[in-house]
């Protein structure tokens with residue numbers, strides 16, 4: 297079955313991120329002088345504007361800060377998943393990421409602890425989503 301949702305445009309800035317997701321790893325850029333970890337990728341640190349950046353392996357864990365639930369079909373590929381959530385995840389390393397939490401929408405709550413899972417989309421791409429962590433998991 298072919299993937300019918302929109303796919304990211306891969307460029308030189310985000311290619312290391314998408315290469316890592318294909319290997320089921322979550323990475324983000326880290327600023328060497330100030331330590332800020334950020335997403336989406338870019339040419340300079342959004343905190344101190346340094347261009348001395350490297351890619352950091354992340355734990356894949358984070359906390360739900362906020363979310364919305366979409367009830368309107370903006371892209372036909374999402375029609376079978378209506379309504380679906382889009383959540384702002386604060387990763388444990390500090391970066392924020394927009395993604396889906398794979399739970400019933402009415403069970404989402406602020407400060408929910410989550411962990412990344414990877415949903416294969418194409419041979420080249422896997423989409424990072426999040427699942428809830430149970431209390432003992434952190």
Ligand SMILES: [Zn+2]
Nearest residue numbers: 327330341344
């Ligand atoms: Zn910095």
